[in-house]
Amino acid sequence: MTSMERARYKSQKEAVKHLRIGDIVLFSRKKGLLSLLIGNVTQSHWTHVALVFHISHISAFPPDVLLVEATDQGISVHRLDTYLNQPEVYELGFKRMKGLTKEERERFRGFFLDAVDTPYDYRRLKSWLLHHYFERLTGRSYQHFLTKAMVNTNNFVCTTFAQRAYFLAVSPKKRAQIFFRDQEEDDVNFLERMELVTPRDIAVSKNAVWLYNPQL
Numbered sequence: 001m002t003s004m005e006r007a008r009y010k011s012q013k014e015a016v017k018h019l020r021i022g023d024i025v026l027f028s029r030k031k032g033l034l035s036l037l038i039g040n041v042t043q044s045h046w047t048h049v050a051l052v053f054h055i056s057h058i059s060a061f062p063p064d065v066l067l068v069e070a071t072d073q074g075i076s077v078h079r080l081d082t083y084l085n086q087p088e089v090y091e092l093g094f095k096r097m098k099g100l101t102k103e104e105r106e107r108f109r110g111f112f113l114d115a116v117d118t119p120y121d122y123r124r125l126k127s128w129l130l131h132h133y134f135e136r137l138t139g140r141s142y143q144h145f146l147t148k149a150m151v152n153t154n155n156f157v158c159t160t161f162a163q164r165a166y167f168l169a170v171s172p173k174k175r176a177q178i179f180f181r182d183q184e185e186d187d188v189n190f191l192e193r194m195e196l197v198t199p200r201d202i203a204v205s206k207n208a209v210w211l212y213n214p215q216l
Contacts, residue, residue, distance in 0.1 A: 007210040015212035028091040044200030070161040094211040107169040180205040
């Protein structure tokens with residue numbers, strides 16, 4: 001992140017108050033071996049992401065915010081409060097994809113509901129970690145081989161779930177605007193580009209703006 005970046009809201013409370021469907025929640029888990037491994041391999045403070053699925057403003061504050069995410073339980077829905085009430089375990093940041101219309105945000109719902117209970121893809125996670133590890137070790141990319149050998153496109157990890165949700169929510173002419181990771185090679189197709197998205201890519205992506213970041 002550059003020193004020029006700014007978050008829209010100065011407090012977590014204010015950011016939660018203004019969340020919309022389709023907004024991104026980034027997690028830094030203070031405990032857990034897997035989070036430590038992901039953070040180390042990707043050199044990232046952020047190690048997990050979820051998307052805002054539903055917001056109820058029946059109560060005054062905080063609003064009842066539901067998140068959809070790919071976890072070891074598969075694609076599932078959890079309350080944001082579950083994480084807000086554990087500051088000793090989770091640090092949270094919030095981002096928003098630029099330029100989404102109300103209709104595009106509503107399209108998220110259909111994709112989320114279709115994906116609920118889809119198993120978490122540990123083969124995909126292994127492929128992802130191996131790629132980044134060997135790329136750092138050798139300076140060479142193994143994405144083509146690992147993607148073809150190990151990936152089941154019907155399952156997800158947290159970042160591929162988020163990227164595909166945006167891809168399917170917008171019209172084809174807007175899809176170039178919702179990728180978190182820049183296209184580095186002309187021959188990299190959507191699947192391979194999606195496979196390489198990490199929480200760090202989402203954190204630094206210029207296509208999504210920070211609503212709140214405790215690190216800024």
